[in-house]
Amino acid sequence: MTDNFNICIIGAGAVGCAIAQQLSKYELNVCVIDKEEDVCSGTTKANSAIVHAGFDAVPGTLKAKMNVRGAELIRQLSKTLDFQYKQNGSLVLCFDENDMPKLNELYERGIKNGVSELSIISGDEARKLEPALSDKVVAALLAKSAGIVCPFGMTFAFAENAAANGVQFRFLTEVSDIKADGNGYVISTNKGDIKAKYVVNAAGVYSDRLHNAVLDDKIKIIPRRGEYVLLDKDTGDLVSHTVFQLPTKYGKGVLVTPTVHGNLLVGPSADDIDDREDTQTTAAGTVSVKERALMSVPDIPYNKTITGFSGVRAHLDSGDFIIGETKDGFFDAAGVESPGLTAAPAIGEYLALMIVKKCGAKKKDNYISTRKNIPHVAELAPDERTKLIKQNPKYGNIICRCENISEGEIVDAIHRVPGAVSLDGIKRRVRQGMGRCQAGFCTPAAIAILARELKIDEKDVAKNRPGSEQIKESL
Amino acid sequence: MTYHQLVIIGGGPAGLAAAVSAREAGIEDILILERDERLGGILNQCIHNGFGLHTFKEELTGPEYAERYIKKVIELGIPYKLKSIVADISAKREILYVNAEEGAVTVKAGAIILAMGCRERPRGALGLPGYRPAGIFTAGTAQRLMNIEGQLVGKKVFILGSGDIGLIMARRMTLEGAEVKCVAELMPYSGGLNRNIVQCLNDFNIPLKLSHTVTEIHGKQRVTCITISEVDKNRRPIPGTEEYYECDTLLLSCGLLPENELSKAAGVALDKVTGGPVVDDKLQTSVPGVFACGNVLHVHDLVDYVSEEAERAGKQAADFISGKNGGGKYVPLIGENGVRYTVPQKIDPENMSDSVTVRFRVADVYRDRYISVYYGDERVKHTKKRICAPGEMEQIVIKKDSFDLAVPEFIRICVED
Numbered sequence: 001m002t003d004n005f006n007i008c009i010i011g012a013g014a015v016g017c018a019i020a021q022q023l024s025k026y027e028l029n030v031c032v033i034d035k036e037e038d039v040c041s042g043t044t045k046a047n048s049a050i051v052h053a054g055f056d057a058v059p060g061t062l063k064a065k066m067n068v069r070g071a072e073l074i075r076q077l078s079k080t081l082d083f084q085y086k087q088n089g090s091l092v093l094c095f096d097e098n099d100m101p102k103l104n105e106l107y108e109r110g111i112k113n114g115v116s117e118l119s120i121i122s123g124d125e126a127r128k129l130e131p132a133l134s135d136k137v138v139a140a141l142l143a144k145s146a147g148i149v150c151p152f153g154m155t156f157a158f159a160e161n162a163a164a165n166g167v168q169f170r171f172l173t174e175v176s177d178i179k180a181d182g183n184g185y186v187i188s189t190n191k192g193d194i195k196a197k198y199v200v201n202a203a204g205v206y207s208d209r210l211h212n213a214v215l216d217d218k219i220k221i222i223p224r225r226g227e228y229v230l231l232d233k234d235t236g237d238l239v240s241h242t243v244f245q246l247p248t249k250y251g252k253g254v255l256v257t258p259t260v261h262g263n264l265l266v267g268p269s270a271d272d273i274d275d276r277e278d279t280q281t282t283a284a285g286t287v288s289v290k291e292r293a294l295m296s297v298p299d300i301p302y303n304k305t306i307t308g309f310s311g312v313r314a315h316l317d318s319g320d321f322i323i324g325e326t327k328d329g330f331f332d333a334a335g336v337e338s339p340g341l342t343a344a345p346a347i348g349e350y351l352a353l354m355i356v357k358k359c360g361a362k363k364k365d366n367y368i369s370t371r372k373n374i375p376h377v378a379e380l381a382p383d384e385r386t387k388l389i390k391q392n393p394k395y396g397n398i399i400c401r402c403e404n405i406s407e408g409e410i411v412d413a414i415h416r417v418p419g420a421v422s423l424d425g426i427k428r429r430v431r432q433g434m435g436r437c438q439a440g441f442c443t444p445a446a447i448a449i450l451a452r453e454l455k456i457d458e459k460d461v462a463k464n465r466p467g468s469e470q471i472k473e474s475l
Numbered sequence: 476m477t478y479h480q481l482v483i484i485g486g487g488p489a490g491l492a493a494a495v496s497a498r499e500a501g502i503e504d505i506l507i508l509e510r511d512e513r514l515g516g517i518l519n520q521c522i523h524n525g526f527g528l529h530t531f532k533e534e535l536t537g538p539e540y541a542e543r544y545i546k547k548v549i550e551l552g553i554p555y556k557l558k559s560i561v562a563d564i565s566a567k568r569e570i571l572y573v574n575a576e577e578g579a580v581t582v583k584a585g586a587i588i589l590a591m592g593c594r595e596r597p598r599g600a601l602g603l604p605g606y607r608p609a610g611i612f613t614a615g616t617a618q619r620l621m622n623i624e625g626q627l628v629g630k631k632v633f634i635l636g637s638g639d640i641g642l643i644m645a646r647r648m649t650l651e652g653a654e655v656k657c658v659a660e661l662m663p664y665s666g667g668l669n670r671n672i673v674q675c676l677n678d679f680n681i682p683l684k685l686s687h688t689v690t691e692i693h694g695k696q697r698v699t700c701i702t703i704s705e706v707d708k709n710r711r712p713i714p715g716t717e718e719y720y721e722c723d724t725l726l727l728s729c730g731l732l733p734e735n736e737l738s739k740a741a742g743v744a745l746d747k748v749t750g751g752p753v754v755d756d757k758l759q760t761s762v763p764g765v766f767a768c769g770n771v772l773h774v775h776d777l778v779d780y781v782s783e784e785a786e787r788a789g790k791q792a793a794d795f796i797s798g799k800n801g802g803g804k805y806v807p808l809i810g811e812n813g814v815r816y817t818v819p820q821k822i823d824p825e826n827m828s829d830s831v832t833v834r835f836r837v838a839d840v841y842r843d844r845y846i847s848v849y850y851g852d853e854r855v856k857h858t859k860k861r862i863c864a865p866g867e868m869e870q871i872v873i874k875k876d877s878f879d880l881a882v883p884e885f886i887r888i889c890v891e892d
Contacts (some may be wrong), residue, residue, distance in 0.1 A: 126842065231745070234739070247807070277695060283604045283712070307599025309607065378562065382571060386578025393575035398560040401510065402736075436736075438597035440613045444624050451552040458626060459722065467696030473627040 005031045007355065008187055009195035010175055010210055010320030012036075012340055012441040014151060015043035016202035016331050017158035026352075026361040031158075031196075032167060033189065035174035037465050038425040039418060040155040042204045044341070044427065046228070046311025048195065048268065049151050049259055049361055051412050052339040053143035055118065062321045064113045064256075066326040066343035066350065074149055081161055082373040083153035084260040090146035092170035092251075093296055094139045102246050106141050117144035130175065132297045151261045151341055152428035154372065156170055158348070159418055161371040165364065172465070175203075178213045185214075185327055195214030198355055200331045205276040205314045207334035210215065211322070214330050217279035219322065221335065223276045226268025227285040228365075229293075230438050232304040236262035243296050247439060254292045256300065261431065266293040273312070279327045281308045306436050313337040323347055325354060374412040374430055377403030391404055399449070400442040402435020407449060415454045423447070424464040447471065478583045480504040480796050482570055484561050484588035484737065487516020488778050489687055489785040491544035493588045496789030498551045502796055506553035506582070508550070508572050512692065514548065514555060515541030516592060517615070518778065520622045523643055524798055525670070529779035540560025540778060561591075564741040566762050586764045586792040590785065590822055591750065593731040593770040595640070601729055603635075605692030605701075614640040614728040618647070623701030627651055629724025633701050634658040635689050637665035639673070639727020639776070639866075648674035648726075655679070656720050659687040659703050661710055664840045664867050666730070687714060691727065731774045741765060748816040749773040756822045756831045757791040757801060758784070766792045773818045773834070776868045780834065801826040806886055813838050814846075815865075822886065824878040834870045837863045837890060847892045850883035862892070 007023060010017045012034035020032045034041065051071050055064035078085035094103045103120060110118045119142050126140040127133050163169060170191065177188040181216075184197040201210040208221040236258045245253025257265050268284045286308055295299055316322065316335030321343070325334045331354065333347050355361075377385055377395045389396035395408035413420045413429035420426045423433070423446055432446055433439030437444070447470060451458040462468045482504050483490045494507050513519060518526070521537030526613050528534060531543065548555065548799050568584045582645030595613035612620075612628055613710040620626040620641060630653050634641045637660040645655045658676060663686050665672055680800055684703070690712050691702040700721050704712035733751040735743070743752045744761035751772040752760040768788035769781045803825035808817045817835045841863045848856035848871055857870065871888065 059549040234736075280606050280691075281604050283602075283690065286602055286604065305600055305602065306597065308602060381578075382579035382581060383571070386580075389573070389575060389578040396573055396575035396578055397558060398510065398562075398573060400561060404562060436597075437594045438599050440595050440597055440616050443612070443616050444620050444626075447620075447626075448624070458624075461695075465696060469697070470609050470612075470628065471626045472629050475621070475625045475627055 003031070003192070003194045005029050005196045006359065007198045007200065008033060008194055008200055009200040010136045010187070011202035011204055011207070012039040012159065012169065012342035013202065013204050013470065014040070014155045014366060015347050015474070016200070016337050017155050017162060018344040019202060019333065019351050019408065020162035020167045021199055022351040022352030023160040023355065024162040024167045024365050025363055026356055027364055028359070028361045031170060032162070032192065032261040033170045033173040033175070033194065036321050037171050037422050037462070039159045039169070040152050040428055041464065042409060043311055043313055044151050044155050046309050046312070047151060047226070047341055048255060048257065048265065048338070049148055050255070050257065050342070051085065051147035051149050052342045053110065053118070053146040054113045054115045054339070055106045055141065055143060056339065057109070057113065059109055059112035062299050062323050063339065066321065066323070068114050068340040068348070070339070070343040070346035071145060071147070073148070074154065074342065077157070078149070080369060081157035081371045083157040084150040085147055086260050087145065087147040088241055088258065089142065089144045090244060091130065092141040092244040092246055093126065093133070093137045095136050095248065095295065097138055098246070099246050103139060105143050110143065115143060118142070120311060130239050130241055130243065132299060133156065133243070134296060134298050136295070147295065148257060153157050155349060156416070156429055157371055157373065160416055161368070163417045164368045164371065175210065180212060180214070197327045198331065198359070200333065200351060203334045204227050204336070205312050206293045207314055207332070210248055211326065211332055211334050215327050219316060219334060222280050222315040222317065223273050223278070224312060224337065225271045225273050227289055227310040228265060228267030228308065228309050229286060229290060229302070229305055231264040231266070231301070232306050234264045235264040235301055238264055238300065239297060245292070245296055254289050256293050256297045264300070266290065268311070272315070276312060278375045279310050281310050281313060285310070298320070300355070307438055321347070323350060325358070331355060353439050374409050374416070377406050377409065381429065393450065399445045400432040400435065403431045405430050405432040410446065410449050411453060416451065421448065421463045422462050423470070443470070476569070476581055476583050477647055478585070479506045480585040481506070481588065481792055482584035482590045483507045483508065483590055484564070485516065485571070485592060485769070486514040486773070487590065487592050487767055487769065487770070488518055488541065488544065488781045489592070490516070490588070490590035491541070492782040492785035493550055493768055493789035493792070494553050495544060495551065495592060496786040497548045497793045498553055500790050501527055502793045505553050507553065507557060508559045508561055508570070509557050510560040513557050514545045514557070520615070520619045521643070522622050523647070524780050525836070529777065530782055534781050549862070550555070555786045564737050566742040569763055585796045588788050588792050589760070589765065589767040589771050590769050591734050591737060591771045593733045593774055595727070596730040596732055598727060601727065603689050603692060606695055608692070608694040608697050610689060610698035610724045611692065612724065612726055614638070614644045614726045617726055618644055621647060621651065628724065629653060629722070631656065631722040632726060633720050633722040633729055634728060636727055636729035637667050637683060638661060638728035638730060639667040639671050641726060642667045642671040642675040644726055644728070645681050646679060648681050655681050656722055657682045657684060659684045659689065660704060661688045664864060664866070668866055669864070677863030689715065692725060698723055701725055713747045723866070725759065731770065733771050733774065735771060738767070740772070744821060746816060749818060751818070754819045755801070755805060756819050756827045757794070758788040758819065759791065761793070764795055775818070776866065780868060804882070806883060808833060809885055810835050810885045811887055811889050813841060814888045817888055822873065824875065825881050827875050830872050830874045832872050833888065834868050835888060836865055836868055838865065840864045847891045849887040849889070851885065857891070
């Protein structure tokens with residue numbers, strides 16, 4: 001079986017879905033394929049969830065451009081596509097007067113990159129903004145435009161909006177080879193061949209493999225693992241800004257930040273690894289991240305830790321993203337590491353325009369420009385909540401007691417397009433199981449609901465990809 | 476807004492016993508709010524026996540024990556709502572609950588009894604390194620899946636933590652045909668009851684490795700193997716002591732945490748050691764008219780003690796509703812030198828009952844030591860204990876008439892040679 005598309009996007013992370021969302025405005029036949037069972041299953045699922053202001057990247061680079069534009073787009077799209085975003089501002093802490101030139105350099109870069117509302121403030125001013133900061137802070141770079149975002153929510157919003165506008169999603173579809181065939185490309189996968197006039201490489205830590213299958217000019221992704229520690233929601237107000245550190249002789253800094261959901265997030269480490277799927281946490285990595293974060297905020301209550309995780313970033317030694325048409329009809333979005341999440345919508349916009357220009361596609365007349373998220377019923381006022389429950393009693397049946405998630409929300413998550421087919425898919429869409437008990441109480445119910453809605457056996461309900469089923473035997 | 480004299484949050488063993496006793500003390504208008512689809516709480520999944528030796532002088536299973544109280548609640552016509560979860564409590568004793576039939580409803584209560592129980596410490600809170608595959612469960616989750624849903628979570632099982640649920644599940648999974656490889660415990664002693672170690676591990680030749688912990692979880696999709704290491708006296712893994720166990724499942728029984736998010740919302744002060752509310756001899760929290768009992772107050776070893784405590788809470792809440800308030804001067808109770816905490820944390824000698832049971836846990840395994848009680852600097856009790864262990868709750872009784880001559884400034888409970 002061979003399927004024909006105008007465009008095939010490989011990789012359903014933030015970048016792939018952003019490109020799909022932008023392309024879905026046009027009269028094009030687009031598909032997104034991913035080797036995992038759902039969108040948002042690679043680097044997008046495990047990162048700092050930060051909208052960087054844009055002072056980090058070297059002026060003139062793609063990273064700088066995409067970062068600043070991406071931050072602006074996230075602000076806009078969070079409203080039209082309904083995902084959680086908060087402009088909380090960020091601080092880069094300086095602990096040593098001798099490091100002031102480095103802080104000034106970041107400020108200068110920010111100005112050159114077009115970042116607004118940047119200022120350097122004293123240690124005391126920083127502590128006034130954030131009383132939990134260390135006495136050792138001598139100065140800080142304040143970036144009021146920085147923010148935090150739900151990386152899952154943003155990616156699902158892009159994917160759902162793209163799907164509503166006709167983009168097809170294919171999961172558990174792993175690419176083995178790509179070949180030019182004169183009139184486009186043939187993408188060989190475990191689910192058969194896919195033909196596409198244009199190919200977009202948004203394969204994250206695997207983007208070098210796709211690139212190298214097509215181009216002679218080889219690149220090499222270095223998988224770089226980052227470990228994080230996540231704390232209970234009752235610690236989420238310890239700081240209100242995202243708190244970075246200036247790199248010191250002890251290494252690249254770690255951040256302390258609230259998340260849009262109200263947790264406190266600490267991390268990441270940075271370890272270059274061989275295995276692109278090596279998302280282990282390590283004892284040493286966890287200890288190091290925790291200790292380094294204490295330099296910024298000395299009283300982080302680590303006894304309130306609810307989980308630790310790690311993600312793998314796609315690092316290129318060249319230092320910049322590779323974005324653009326690197327071969328006729330082959331578009332790269334490779335090496336998208338930090339600030340990749342922020343940059344994702346800008347990369348989507350940039351590549352979509354490039355592709356549209358090349359193929360001369362017209363805008364759709366019936367483009368659906370908005371999308372509503374699944375309601376979080378616990379956040380509604382009691383009378384609104386009652387109204388919704390009267391319409392659909394499942395919204396009144398609370399399954400996840402820590403995050404207050406109802407059966408109705410879980411069912412919605414399963415029936416969205418693309419919908420959740422795994423426990424992790426539900427978790428990322430509606431936060432069932434993301435709270436302090438880490439799915440201890442609600443796992444049995446989530447398994448039962450998923451099995452019922454997908455009409456599969458409970459034994460076949462998986463945490464994520466096939467092979468991760470939770471039940472061994474029904475008695 | 477509807478008003479009830481007494482609202483009880485939780486229909487497990489604590490909530491049920493509290494309801495029965497409050498009704499027997501004359502409170503007519505009671506409402507029990509239970510989030511699950513049946514009364515009985517966690518007892519419903521505890522199908523093993525050993526419950527009720529103190530309360531009923533016979534050995535019952537968990538569901539049988541619960542049934543005795545559920546019957547009483549029904550006989551007494553005490554109203555309860557199932558699948559109704561409390562979303563918020565205010566210091567003014569207004570309770571917001573949610574269910575599918577009514578939506579989000581606020582009720583006002585004359586008194587509240589907190590009986591929400593506890594939760595298990597999850598993997599993330601333990602900081603166990605390695606992958607995060609399928610096949611990692613807290614013991615209670617696996618127990619629910621097995622005993623309520625009829626699902627076996629694994630065939631080759633390793634258990635970390637020797638809490639009672641972990642020990643019970645070691646036996647349970649063995650009986651269902653799984654191979655339980657080993658139970659590892661971080662501490663140099665078990666956190667569970669001795670009888671469970673004998674009946675659930677020793678009888679099935681399941682090894683218990685004390686002073687060991689999991690240092691790596693292997694497997695990307697499903698657990699394939701775990702590494703354990705011996706730990707030093709600071710509980711740090713000792714390099715070179717690694718052992719590998721092939722398994723498809725890791726069960727965790729590493730401690731229970733009283734679930735007090737609602738209590739916090741109501742402004743109830745919590746005890747850092749127990750994780751539960753600070754209460755007086757009437758089991759009243761820092762918020763007047765809000766009482767606490769059972770595992771939400773502190774984690775118990777036996778349900779019999781939960782019932783006894785909850786009966787007291789029910790009686791005291793009834794007194795509060797009838798206008799019998801305390802208001803005397805509190806004497807703090809201090810646990811020290813091997814006594815980790817006390818419940819209650821303070822006593823009102825003027826208004827207390829004739830006697831008050833004070834429960835506590837010790838910090839280590841002690842043999843042939845004394846439990847001593849001091850009123851100020853005066854030792855008033857000195858009781859020899861052949862053995863005390865952190866896994867088993869201890870208690871002393873303080874009598875009202877012991878304060879006839881003088882009221883001390885504080886009461887200390889400690890372990891002594």
